[in-house]
Amino acid sequence: MAQKPAARAPRPEGPRAGGPPSAGPRDDDGGLRRALALALLPGIDELTRRVVDDIHAHSGTYASGSPVSRDDLREICRYNLLRALEDFGGLPSGGDDFEHAARETGRRRAEQGVPLDTVLQAYRRGGRVMWQVMAEHLRATRGTPQAVGQVAGDRDTELDMAGAVWETIDRYSLEMAESYRLTQLEMQGRQDTRRVALFEALLDGRGDDPAVAAAASAALGVPVHDRYVIVVAAQDPAAPPNPAPVLDDHGIWSFWRPRSGRYAGIVRLAAGESAVLLDLLRHRTGATAGVSPEFDRLSQAGRALRLAEQALRTLPAGSGEAAAFDDRLAEALLVGRPEIAERIVTTQLGGVLDAAAEREVLLTTLRVWLDHGCSAVRAAELLYCHRNTVLNRIGRIAELTGRSAESGEVRLGWALALRALPLIGSEDARAPVEGDSGRA
Numbered sequence: 001m002a003q004k005p006a007a008r009a010p011r012p013e014g015p016r017a018g019g020p021p022s023a024g025p026r027d028d029d030g031g032l033r034r035a036l037a038l039a040l041l042p043g044i045d046e047l048t049r050r051v052v053d054d055i056h057a058h059s060g061t062y063a064s065g066s067p068v069s070r071d072d073l074r075e076i077c078r079y080n081l082l083r084a085l086e087d088f089g090g091l092p093s094g095g096d097d098f099e100h101a102a103r104e105t106g107r108r109r110a111e112q113g114v115p116l117d118t119v120l121q122a123y124r125r126g127g128r129v130m131w132q133v134m135a136e137h138l139r140a141t142r143g144t145p146q147a148v149g150q151v152a153g154d155r156d157t158e159l160d161m162a163g164a165v166w167e168t169i170d171r172y173s174l175e176m177a178e179s180y181r182l183t184q185l186e187m188q189g190r191q192d193t194r195r196v197a198l199f200e201a202l203l204d205g206r207g208d209d210p211a212v213a214a215a216a217s218a219a220l221g222v223p224v225h226d227r228y229v230i231v232v233a234a235q236d237p238a239a240p241p242n243p244a245p246v247l248d249d250h251g252i253w254s255f256w257r258p259r260s261g262r263y264a265g266i267v268r269l270a271a272g273e274s275a276v277l278l279d280l281l282r283h284r285t286g287a288t289a290g291v292s293p294e295f296d297r298l299s300q301a302g303r304a305l306r307l308a309e310q311a312l313r314t315l316p317a318g319s320g321e322a323a324a325f326d327d328r329l330a331e332a333l334l335v336g337r338p339e340i341a342e343r344i345v346t347t348q349l350g351g352v353l354d355a356a357a358e359r360e361v362l363l364t365t366l367r368v369w370l371d372h373g374c375s376a377v378r379a380a381e382l383l384y385c386h387r388n389t390v391l392n393r394i395g396r397i398a399e400l401t402g403r404s405a406e407s408g409e410v411r412l413g414w415a416l417a418l419r420a421l422p423l424i425g426s427e428d429a430r431a432p433v434e435g436d437s438g439r440a
Contacts, residue, residue, distance in 0.1 A: 030090055032157065033164055036134050037089025039141075044085075047133055048078040051126045058125055059118060067112040076105055077126060080172065084130065088168045102172045106179030110187065116180050120173055127169035131162055195219040196257055203230075203264060205302030213298045220255055222268055225297055229274070230304040231281070232312045233263045233289040236320070243285045250280060262312075263287075266301060269294065274324070281322035288315050289322040310336065316422060334420045341420035348417035351400030358396065363418070365393040370415050374405075 040047060052074050056063045062073060083101040086093050096104075109119045135158060198216035207213045217224045233243060235258070242263060247254045252273065256265035267277060274294065281289045290311030292304035307325045314331035315321050325332065334341040345353070352362050365383060369390060372378040376394070380387040394405050403410040 029160055029164065032161060034089040034091065036137065036161060037085040037091055039137050040130075040133060041082075041085055043133075044078060044082060047081055047130065048074055050133070051077050051081065051129045054125050054129050055122045059121060061114060061118050062122065068109070068114060076108065080105060080126065081130065084126075084168055084172060087171075088164060098168075098172060099175050102175035103179035106176040106181075107183045110180045110183035116177060119180065120177065123169055123173045123176065127165055130169075131165045134161060134165065191219070195255070199255060199257060199266070200259075202266070202298055202301040203259070203305045207297075207299035207301055210299075216298055220266075222253065222298075224299075227269045227271070227294055227296060228298070228301070228304070229267050229269060229277070229294055230292040230301055230308045231263075231265045231267055231277075231289050232259075232305065232308040233265070233281070233285070233287040234312065234317065235262055236286065236288055236318050243281065243287055243289075246280055246284045247277070250276065252277065252280075264305060264308075278322050278324060282320065286320045287322070288312065288317065288319050290315065290328075291322060291324045293324070293326055307332075314423065330416060330419045331423060334416070335423045338424060342424045344413065344420050345417045345424055348403075348413040349401060349421070351402065352397055355400055362393055362397050362400075363421075365390060366397055366414060367418055369394060370411065370418070374411065 052070065055073065055077075056070075062068055079095075080101050082094065083096065083098040085091070087098040105119070109116075138158060138161070198212070198219045201207065201212050202216050207216065213224050231243070231254075242256050243265065244254050244256050247267065252267060252269070254265050254267040256263050258264075269277065274291075278291065281287060281291070290308045290313070292308040292311070295301070295304050310332045311323050311325040311328050313335045314328045315323055334344070349363075352359060352366075355362065365379065368382050369376065369379040372382070376387040376390040379390045383390065397414075398405045401414075403413070405411070
């Protein structure tokens with residue numbers, strides 16, 4: 001690649017097109033530039049061919065012909081070279097100004113998805129070839145009536161012209177790159193809008209239309225058929241607004257959007273990642289979140305959203321807990337029927353709730369005993385007491401409720417009541433219980 005010459009003492013730029021040349025022992029820079037531009041313009045097609053050949057020889061992307069065909073490259077190179085020579089020589093433009101040519105190139109290449117570095121390299125290659133042709137002309141005409149800049153400093157003349165060429169290419173490159181980046185931003189904005197709209201369509205249940213599912217798959221960049229879950233996270237003030245960065249850090253793809261005061265996200269899972277997802281939601285995001293069962297088609301996202309919302313409703317607000325719907329089936333049933341949940345609590349544990357002095361210890365003991373297969377030995381180990389103490393407490397619960405601890409139906413009723421307890425609205429039911437995790 002040709003190097004830009006070292007800085008020289010500045011000289012006033014010569015007149016632009018239409019102005020008289022300055023007198024003196026040598027032409028000024030403007031006159032030389034104009035003469036070179038006029039000399040190269042008649043051979044613009046050959047110059048274009050050389051530039052296209054050079055770019056193809058040094059860029060696998062362009063040489064492949066996709067996404068930029070040779071005809072496309074030739075057309076835009078010729079367009080740019082014409083404007084560059086006119087700008088370089090201070091000539092009247094035969095079409096759009098050079099800024100327009102550069103912006104058009106940046107826009108087109110951004111839309112085609114050609115990397116910006118590749119486009120900038122093509123500009124540099126084009127500038128290099130343009131200077132080579134100029135240098136060839138200077139040397140070929142030296143000492144002839146067509147010569148320009150024939151003074152003792154011919155080498156200095158070439159250096160001056162090389163610097164002027166690279167100034168022109170640099171200006172083109174800046175304009176092109178700015179247009180490229182703006183086009184990328186515009187495209188990204190359109191893509192984001194489309195992605196959001198199609199994600200909302202999935203959540204609204206419109207994924208049953210194969211065309212919608214296919215479009216959503218393309219917009220989100222994931223398969224129509226795979227392993228997914230929907231997560232609904234409360235917008236807790238203490239939690240990050242969007243769990244995506246945490247999941248991204250662990251290689252888990254997700255897409256999130258605020259929705260009705262919450263964040264709804266679709267998460268793509270590999271085999272065995274469900275537990276990892278729950279762990280990350282609980283311990284890395286701090287969000288209170290409900291997670292749907294896994295589903296294998298994007299068209300099922302609407303149903304999964306409803307189940308994730310139900311799972312979230314079973315969790316205390318601001319708890320930072322994450323729960324899978326399948327782990328909260330009883331709670332999901334109860335939270336949807338608050339009058340039944342309250343009745344279960346009242347009929348199954350009413351006497352215990354009325355025993356204020358014993359309430360907390362009895363409820364904690366009952367929970368641990370049920371959670372561990374109604375084993376007094378195991379419950380005693382976890383509660384740091386004697387097994388007889390556990391048996392006495394269970395007996396006391398049976399006495400207060402008027403029910404037999406030996407009955408499977410009674411044990412089921414107690415388990416449901418413990419699950420319903422955090423879900424009902426009474427102050428008594430919501431009073432803190434030591435060791436209460438919301439699960440039987």
